[in-house]
Amino acid sequence: MSSLFKKGPLPRYYQLKEIMREKIEAGEWKPGDLIPSERELCEQYGISRMTARQAITELVNEGLFFREQGRGTFVSHQKITQQLIRLTSFTEDIKARGQQPGTRVLLAQMCTPDEAAITRLRIKANQPVFHLRRLRLANDEPLALESSHLSFMGCERLLEEDLGQSLYALLEKKYGLPLVEAEQELEAGIATTEEAQYLKIPIGSPVLYIRRTTYTERNIPVEFASSVYCGHKYTFYVNLKRDQLLSNP
Structure with a gap:
């Protein structure tokens, strides 16, 4: 046509x-x-x-x-696809697509946790947590705005780390924290003024809000992350199978 x-x-x-x-x-x-x-x-x-x-x-x-x-x-450029059946990091997802991951660290500090972090990390209200806020890039293009709260013995040492690298790889290789599973929630929304500014999209553009709680061994939560992804650049994939119906005797 x-x-x-x-x-x-x-x-x-x-x-x-x-x-x-x-x-x-x-x-x-x-x-x-x-x-x-x-x-x-x-x-x-x-x-x-x-x-x-x-x-x-x-x-x-x-x-x-x-x-x-x-x-x-x-x-639009080809969307980044993340499957929902394996726990992977942002860096792993982007590299799997043949693109170059990048990170701008916006905030790294110890702080008092908010209510969401207290609940998800199962900690006391006065227990300090490490707060990391980063802008995640793919081939130098903004893709996601990510805010993570981490709680584990010695988490304050993260202040001395290069946080432009994969956080999951750092936790596993240097801090001996095997990340074995996570709970993840997805919600559609529209970009706020601040989110639009960082992601270089118009205010009110479609975005994906993602909340993830990541656990180490023995079901101990170590990270609670809230992320905002550009809706037109990112998609999620899952393979669903229907249970076989039992035959009537």
Whole structure:
């Protein structure tokens, strides 16, 4: 489909969506490319501004496009996929996709835990925890804003560490804390002003909120992390199997 049919069963915005989708699939529009403006699409296809905007917005919501305030709409890069059946670190996920992980440390300090950390880490209200806040990158592009609270004997020594590296690898190799399992929650949301600023996305863009409690041996919680991921750059994968129904005797 390279032109719109003005008389037909398919709405014009849907036809335009499929035309733009085909351009991506054919490689005519590549990841990172700036797509034509609404005005240019209107002139090219003889449609209204509202029709063009609806087609673009739906492809943004599907993750094929992303907007940058003041710059325009771009073709999204391939999403990072994280499977949900194995406990992996951010660094491991990004490397598995053939990309270069990066980290900007925003905060590293000992602090008094908030209610969520007290509950998840099973600690007393006055027990200091190590608080680490980082911006996580993939090929130098912001992907996630991560806040971790850690509690274990000697956690204050993390203040002296290079926290730009994989935290999980550091805990396992240097601190002798085998990370064996985790509980993870996912929730859809929209980016706040601060989150949008760090992730370089428009305020109100779709994001994924992830909360994870990671345990060492004997079901002892060691980390409670809250992360915000760019919705158009990250997806989660899980393979589901249905229990076999018992045959009636």
